[in-house]
Amino acid sequence: MNEGRKEIIQFVFVLIGFVFLVKLFFIQIIEDSYKNLADVNAIRKEVQYPIRGIIKDRNGKLIVYNNPEFDLMIILREVKNLDSARFCQVFEISQDQLRALFKGFHTEIRNRKANELQPYPFIRQLSNYDLARIQDNIDEFRGFFIQVRTTRAYASTAAANAIGYVSEISKRQLDNQKEHFYRQGDYIGKSGIEAYYEQYLRGTRGVKYLMRNKDGVIKGAYEEGKYDTLSVPGQDLTSTIDLTLQEYGEFLMKGKAGSIIAIEPSSGEILAMVSGPSYDPNLLTGKNYSENFVLISNDSLKPLFNRPLMAQYRPGSIFKVAQAMVALQEGVITPETRIRCDRSIINCHGAHTNEDLRGAITNSCNPYFREVLRRMLQKGKANNPFDDTRIGLEEWDKHIMSFGFGKRLGIDLPNEKRGLVPSPAYYDRAYTGRPWKFSNIYSIAIGEGENLVVPLQMANFAATIANKGYYITPHLIKSIGNSGVPLPQYTERHYTTIDSANFRIAADAMRQVVESGTAQYRAKLKDIVVCGKTGTVQNEPKSDHSVFIAFAPRVNPKIAVSVYVEYSGQGGRAAASIASLMIEKYLLGGTQRPNIEDYVLKGKFE
Structure with a gap:
């Protein structure tokens, strides 16, 4: 009687061990979600935005070009022990403004059902002056980093209705896109030449993988940049306009x-x-x-x-x-x-x-x-x-x-x-x-x-x-x-x-x-x-x-x-x-x- 109970207990333990072995096999060999989660914690993926093509007139005069701008990005899961007073001092904003930024950001995260391990814009379109003022202090705030991109600038104010303008892609445009090229926060031509020739002007994104330590500090390129890709600039346009x-x-x-x-x-x-x-x-x-x-x-x-x-x-x-x-x-x-x-x-x-x-x-x-x-x-x-x-x-x-x-x-x-x-x-x-x-x-x-x-x-x-x-x-x-x-x-x-x-x-x-x-x-x-x-x-x-x-x-x-x-x-x-x-x-x-x-x-x- 006791011998039979002993065999049953041994069988249960063997079965449980087998289940754990199978589960570990799937986690380590078959499924990559846990590996990806670990990688996300150790590797930061930075998008390299392409330079948008410029637009010239028929005689080679510049009409539209690009200026650099900078977005302060946030990885919500990494934000820990934020010194809000110091943050407000560095970025020259009030506590009320900071609370409003976080409130809006949390709402956006919920609405998109987004991954808190992915970077999202927190403060957009910082100027060169803003960057010069904050770049020596950005490392103080874990979970934040600077993303470089470009914005349109104009050598002449003429032909605005023909040239059109560029702005952030809307949710409706994101949902309706067929090629799934764009992501939230990307810029897109909204009218005029900027919209009609979007596929030529936009270029192709690149990506850079960076290693970071347990404190989130960047230690260099992941595997010496083996998996990085360069962005491809958009094509320039020569217009017919004089x-x-x-x-x-x-x-x-x-x-x-x-x-x-x-x-x-x-x-x-x-x-x-x-x-x-x-x-x-x-x-x-x-x-x-x-x-x-x-x-x-x-x-x-x-x-x-x-x-x-x-x-x-x-x-x-x-x-x-x-x-x-x-x-x-x-x-x-x-x-x-x-x-x-x-x-x-x-x-x-x-x-x-x-x-x-x-x-x-x-x-x-x-x-x-x-x-x-x-x-x-x-x-x-x-x-x-x-x-x-x-x-x-x-x-x-x-x-x-x-x-x-x-x-x-x-x-x-x-x-x-x-x-x-x-x-x-x-x-x-x-x-x-x-x-x-x-x-x-x-x-x-x-x-x-x-x-x-x-x-x-x-x-x-x-x-x-x-x-x-x-x-x-x-x-x-x-x-x-x-x-x-x-x-x-x-x-x-x-x-x-x-x-x-x-x-x-x-x-x-x-x-x-x-x-x-x-x-x-x-x-x-x-x-x-x-x-x-x-x-x-x-x-x-x-x-x-x-x-x-x-x-x-x-x-x-x-x-x-x-x-x-x-x-x-x-x-x-x-x-x-x-x-x-x-x-x-x-x-x-x-x-x-x-x-x-x-x-x-x-x-x-x-």
Whole structure:
């Protein structure tokens, strides 16, 4: 009996020993979690942040570069016996501020369910001055160390809306990322070029493993740096922007709302992209980023709103040039077609009566283009005016959209808007199934009504006329790294549905606009042939917007421009003046008409 009980006890002890042996085998050989925990206590892993690529203008002038900044990191598990009074003295903060920092940090740890053995930012974006002041004392505080990274700095405050800004990645962006490249605390491009070219600018992180003793003091590289990896800098970008022209455009737009876009027609390269009002990009760097971002975001003038891409306006009379080319292509008029200026049908302006096509564009005749659209939309292809207009409008849409209207052009920036080219489906929805015909929609003939464009599309339209029928998608980066070329999609030509001969007629008419028409007083240049078109965009109940598009010179054009100046009245005043000054600045290096520059700067467009 006793012998049997003895065997059972021996078996139990053997079984327990076997279980322990198996468990030890798994801990030491199979599972590495305990090993990793021991390593974490003995080895500190420091991320080596890469240098973000810089951005230069087309002539090699620096626009965006990097300044060093320093984060005070904390490993919560290692913080022991913290002398809070000494900490506050070294870092020049109060006890209340220190408590608030710890409270916020503990909340963040709980929300993320984070590992207390991993380093996290405690005080962000210390300056060089801050580092010099504290670096001899940092060893006094176990569990804290300095992490080096860079922040953006700006050689010029120009082009802020085009360049964009960089800030800490949001939780939503972290959760939605597909490649799992980013970690909490990383910086990422949030808008503009910084966002669109993020994958090229960001570089690749490195890592350094450091040995430390039981007191947490660093004793050197782990295994002589065998497992360290170097960070890889981001690629530099060469932009298409001419910084001198950009700065001049912002000088002209000071105190105004609107946009200027200048494009090199032959390449689609954007020479200047001005959004007014704008902001100082230096405000969105450093430790005051959050405070400044709130102030800028709440500004009623919306300086973060990138008007060249996001503002949608009626095109006004500049759209008559597109109407003319579509009508020529459809064969409903010729360049010699004359139409009486019947102001009993639709109002008009200026002294003209019975113009041909070039004269109608020169004098911006509303009745002429109303009749032109009627001929395009009512060709007798159906038995009733409703179906006839529908068929005609579908054909009209095809041609108009080939210019790049009513769709995103695909610029290398986020948040580009489409504008609107009204289609039969659009009017079906607008009229809730009731029939509609030409007499309901004819205001689109003069660029009013339901038409909507963004300024970029109008600059691209001017470049398309300069190129006699094609455009290259407007873009802001001409070279990534040392490649010397833009992304492939920014070298492809996009042809319209309009014959090149019709563009020559349009260019002739636009030359007349500047020589003897609605733009002659402020857009004409002595030694340069400018082709342009004015527009006055209705904006009830407020004042009209002033609009102008142009390209120059007439032969072998070097620059195409669109200008929108909100609430400034006739297109031949504010917009035509600014556009012609931009052309002078780019082609001649400065204006020969100081009186026009003074007129623009005073801002009284009468």
